[in-house]
Amino acid sequence: MSHELPYIAAIDEAIRLEMERDETVIYFGQNMATTENAPFRQQFGNDRVRVTPISETAEIGMAVGAALAGYRPVVELYMAEFMLVAMDQVVNEGPRFRAMSGGQVKVPLVLKAGWGFTAGWAGQHTGTLTNMFMGIPGLKVVSPSTAADAKGLMASAIRDDNPVVYFHNYLLTLDHGEVPDGEYLVPLGVADVRREGSDVTIVANAHMLNQSLKAAETLAGEGIQAEVIDPRTYAPLDVDTILESVGKTGRLVLVDSAPRHSAASNVIAGEVVERGFDLLKAPIVQVTALDATVPYSEPLEAYVIPDADRVAAAVRGVLGTAPVGA
Amino acid sequence: MTPSPLDNDRLVWMYTQMVRIREFEERVKRTFEEHPGVIRGHTHLADGVEASIVGSVANMQPGDYVLTTYRCHGYPIALGTDTKAIMAEIYGRATGICKGLGGSMHLCDPSRGFLGTSGIVGQGIPHATGAAYAAQIRGEGQVVLCFFGDGASKQGAFHESLNIAALWKLPIVYVMENNGYNVETQTHQEDANAAAGEDLSVKAKAYSMPGVTIDGGDPVAVYETVGAAMERARRGEGPTLIESKVYRLSAHGNLIAPPGVPLHYPEHEAIAVFGDREQYEAALKGDPVPQFRGRLVNDGVMTNEQAEEILKAARDEMQEAVTFGVESPFPENDEALAYVYA
Numbered sequence A: 001m002s003h004e005l006p007y008i009a010a011i012d013e014a015i016r017l018e019m020e021r022d023e024t025v026i027y028f029g030q031n032m033a034t035t036e037n038a039p040f041r042q043q044f045g046n047d048r049v050r051v052t053p054i055s056e057t058a059e060i061g062m063a064v065g066a067a068l069a070g071y072r073p074v075v076e077l078y079m080a081e082f083m084l085v086a087m088d089q090v091v092n093e094g095p096r097f098r099a100m101s102g103g104q105v106k107v108p109l110v111l112k113a114g115w116g117f118t119a120g121w122a123g124q125h126t127g128t129l130t131n132m133f134m135g136i137p138g139l140k141v142v143s144p145s146t147a148a149d150a151k152g153l154m155a156s157a158i159r160d161d162n163p164v165v166y167f168h169n170y171l172l173t174l175d176h177g178e179v180p181d182g183e184y185l186v187p188l189g190v191a192d193v194r195r196e197g198s199d200v201t202i203v204a205n206a207h208m209l210n211q212s213l214k215a216a217e218t219l220a221g222e223g224i225q226a227e228v229i230d231p232r233t234y235a236p237l238d239v240d241t242i243l244e245s246v247g248k249t250g251r252l253v254l255v256d257s258a259p260r261h262s263a264a265s266n267v268i269a270g271e272v273v274e275r276g277f278d279l280l281k282a283p284i285v286q287v288t289a290l291d292a293t294v295p296y297s298e299p300l301e302a303y304v305i306p307d308a309d310r311v312a313a314a315v316r317g318v319l320g321t322a323p324v325g326a
Numbered sequence B: 001m002t003p004s005p006l007d008n009d010r011l012v013w014m015y016t017q018m019v020r021i022r023e024f025e026e027r028v029k030r031t032f033e034e035h036p037g038v039i040r041g042h043t044h045l046a047d048g049v050e051a052s053i054v055g056s057v058a059n060m061q062p063g064d065y066v067l068t069t070y071r072c073h074g075y076p077i078a079l080g081t082d083t084k085a086i087m088a089e090i091y092g093r094a095t096g097i098c099k100g101l102g103g104s105m106h107l108c109d110p111s112r113g114f115l116g117t118s119g120i121v122g123q124g125i126p127h128a129t130g131a132a133y134a135a136q137i138r139g140e141g142q143v144v145l146c147f148f149g150d151g152a153s154k155q156g157a158f159h160e161s162l163n164i165a166a167l168w169k170l171p172i173v174y175v176m177e178n179n180g181y182n183v184e185t186q187t188h189q190e191d192a193n194a195a196a197g198e199d200l201s202v203k204a205k206a207y208s209m210p211g212v213t214i215d216g217g218d219p220v221a222v223y224e225t226v227g228a229a230m231e232r233a234r235r236g237e238g239p240t241l242i243e244s245k246v247y248r249l250s251a252h253g254n255l256i257a258p259p260g261v262p263l264h265y266p267e268h269e270a271i272a273v274f275g276d277r278e279q280y281e282a283a284l285k286g287d288p289v290p291q292f293r294g295r296l297v298n299d300g301v302m303t304n305e306q307a308e309e310i311l312k313a314a315r316d317e318m319q320e321a322v323t324f325g326v327e328s329p330f331p332e333n334d335e336a337l338a339y340v341y342a
Helices: A007-021 A039-048 A056-068 A080-093 A130-134 A147-159 A206-220 A239-249 A264-279 A298-304 A308-319 B008-034 B050-057 B074-079 B083-090 B124-138 B156-167 B200-207 B219-234 B277-285 B288-298 B304-327
Strands: A002-006 A025-030 A049-052 A072-079 A109-115 A140-142 A163-169 A176-180 A192-195 A200-203 A226-230 A233-235 A252-259 A285-289 B065-068 B114-117 B144-149 B172-178 B211-215 B240-245
Touching (some): A002 A147, A007 A025, A007 A147, A007 A163, A007 A176, A025 A039, A025 A056, A056 A080, A080 A109, A130 A252, A140 A147, A147 A176, A163 A206, A192 A206, A200 A308, A206 A308, A239 A252, A239 A264, A252 A264, A252 A308, A285 A308, B008 B050, B008 B074, B008 B083, B008 B288, B008 B304, B050 B144, B050 B219, B050 B288, B065 B074, B065 B124, B074 B083, B074 B114, B083 B304, B124 B144, B124 B156, B124 B172, B156 B172, B172 B200, B172 B219, B200 B211, B200 B240
Parallel strands (some): A072 A109, A109 A163, A252 A285, B065 B114, B065 B144, B172 B240, B211 B240
Antiparallel strands (some): A140 A233, A192 A226
16 A cells, blocks of 8 residues: 655655654754644654754764664754765764774664755755765665655665665655555665666666656657666665666666766766676766856756756767757 | 944945845845746845844945855845845846856855855854954954854854954954844754853853844944954954844745745744744834834934935835846856856
């Protein structure tokens, strides 16, 4: 059985179910639960649900401490960029403790971070930070693209015994989708083949996934069958599913809204070249944002961030075809 | 030393700037209805905060610097930046003060000492402190005005900066505009001093600098307090923390929504979140703009006719700014890559 929910509500549903299931799950952050009527505070009380000051270093550092002391904190960060205020805690504290203790302690926490608000949020609230965090040993990174994955990945992230950065894409906030009822877990580290095809593999996530699926529709009309894969988790990265697809198609287009050299697509391309060079019939193409701070002005923002047309053009390039009628 | 006394012309000038800021912000807000889709992302208005802004920057001398938060439209207006260029920026146009690249949150006019803003709470405080370090090294008597909200004082960046500024006796005045809210969190819910019934200016004690709390709705009080602190800084005696108590009359910002959802200004959080209409109405009664007008008229500084002329001129100016903004072209694509590196 399933029900329809907006992406953002599916995340809340997962947190609520996990808090009902496990009383060590606690939830705090800025500008949440400021009144008794706030749903989480009403259901779980002020001990487990708290509004914090604007103090990311303390919020995330305290999550590390509470995790060491036996709880499973979920930190509401709203904007992914707010993690950058507390970079040491995210990168060099939480993910290090288990290894440095020789496996004696664990740090189960979730950093819930909205990202990619390319809707006029200008230079400091629009970033794609996946790559910045996917190379930190000990830190897991997930990024759901659908309401169902939003629920299933959050539940798995909370149950995971490691720190997890849970990215949710702001442009998908109100996108509705079918969400399984009750307990629903999407395992971390497993990619999803969202569309099957034989001519080219496209790898994309979140808003870029939707643009890629749109491009795939257009390309189908030109007789090109694109297979579209959503990594869903960036650390650990499911390279096998991508390689398997490339084994079938021989061509790979990687789509990422990060600037060229800070895109997770760089890492995927490296893995595929190293492990699947013989499978490739053409060079890998990366469709990334331009190397620019995202501008406020709408036409410039659109110029910097990839879209379905650019994805389709890249696929045609890889296949050496021109659009029908061109 | 105290700041130079305010003569009648100066008082009328201050009132004029307050009215200009108010009318500008009203037109930003109205743009969501009059020109849907023209403003994107997130805007933050300073209606209600005009007295604090104008009273502070009225003390700036040529060469002084100012750095602010993303609630930043008011400062350049008071400093004399063309309102057409500010509105065009908020509309994302090539004619904007930042050529359409910055938008509402990232205004900047270095020609008037306004070095910019941060969209991340508290992170502009070290920038201002660094500008004060530069001013100290340069030794030409420049002073920095650093504006931030009450919420920012919960950031490490605030505490780290104030410590260094006091330690190095940097020429800076920290103006904390306490509007009682961090988005929808009330100050006593997130601030230990407020929860204990103390003013937020007590934070200055931790860094052995003067700390004072003032009514930010009184432009003369703001002018005198900030002016004295700037003179102190100019004499090399170090920083001051001023808590300027204000009330923003609009919500924190416009609706936060993905593309396709029409944006608008919701009700103030006092009502929308806390159901406290009384608090909001009391704030409206204390609105600094009409208060100051009444005071100047009562004191014989300005006539009602003059006040009406000032209002009409401001309304005409802002109509021009809106028209200029909507009629201006968008930037060319190349502009996106033109300023990546200096």
